[in-house]
Amino acid sequence: xxxxxxxxxxxxxxxxxxxxxxxxxxxxxxxxxxxxxxxxxxxxxxxxxxxxxxxxxxxxxxxxxxxxxxxxxxxxxxxxxxxxxxxxxxxxxxxxxxxxxxxxxxxxxxxxxxxxxxxxxxxxxxxxxxxxxxxxxxxxxxxxxxxxxxxxxxxxxxxxxxxxxxxxxxxxx
Ligand code: SF4
Numbered sequence: 792x793x794x795x796x797x798x799x800x801x802x803x804x805x806x807x808x809x810x811x812x813x814x815x816x817x818x819x820x821x822x823x824x825x826x827x828x829x830x831x832x833x834x835x836x837x838x839x840x841x842x843x844x845x846x847x848x849x850x851x852x853x854x855x856x857x858x859x860x861x862x863x864x865x866x867x868x869x870x871x872x873x874x875x876x877x878x879x880x881x882x883x884x885x886x887x888x889x890x891x892x893x894x895x896x897x898x899x900x901x902x903x904x905x906x907x908x909x910x911x912x913x914x915x916x917x918x919x920x921x922x923x924x925x926x927x928x929x930x931x932x933x934x935x936x937x938x939x940x941x942x943x944x945x946x947x948x949x950x951x952x953x954x955x956x957x958x959x960x961x962x963x964x
Contacts, residue, residue: 793946795837802908805943809912813928813939816911819895823910823924826883827858829871829954834904838889838960841902850888851961858882858958869959888958904957905945913940 859866861881863873886892889899897903913928913936914921920940928936 793948795833798833798905798946798948799837799908801945802905802943805941806908806912806914808941810939813931813935814912815926815929816924820926821886821890821895821897822926823907824887824890824895824897825885827875827879827885827956828906829875830904830906830957831948831952831954833948833952834906834957835955835960837902838899838904838957841899843889843899843961847888847898848961850886851958854885854888854956854958855962857885858956864955869955869962871954871956888961909943913937915940915942917943917945 855866855869858878861878863875863878864871887897889897889903891898897907909916909921911924911927913923923936928939931939
């Protein structure tokens with residue numbers, strides 16, 4: 792199994808090759824931190840290693856309570872085993888518990904999930920296109936977006952890929 796820091800390094804170094812002319816991501820912009828999206832158990836382990844502030848744990852508990860109804864899987868473990876689109880749409884205004892709503896910054900930035908690291912630019916990950924943030928590539932043609940696309944091939948790490956949501960990183964056993 793690949794070491795987590797090596798996996799993060801693969802993603803971060805690929806994203807660092809993105810042509811910055813097209814990227815408007817900046818501190819305080821947090822569109823991508825509102826609304827739930829699935830992450831992996833490995834992402835949860837990384838967030839737990841950050842030793843989060845009790846305020847994050849409290850927000851995560853509140854988020855889990857709000858997500859209880861119609862949860863697309865096992866709400867106790869947080870593991871998802873059904874379709875998430877209707878559920879994600881229902882909670883589209885629920886902020887990530889790690890987001891500081893005043894500053895718009897990620898409070899556990901160094902420990903953030905891979906999905907957060909890869910959101911924003913135009914990417915091709917494991918053979919699939921990752922949609923870029925609509926605030927990036929302003930004025931770019933489709934051809935320019937495709938030319939700018941960076942390819943990332945992730946090493947296999949199936950044993951930690953059960954999907955869940957960030958709020959479960961801070962659930963006490
Ligand atoms: S972990 Fe950080 S970057 Fe990811 S959604 Fe939450 S606040 Fe945003």
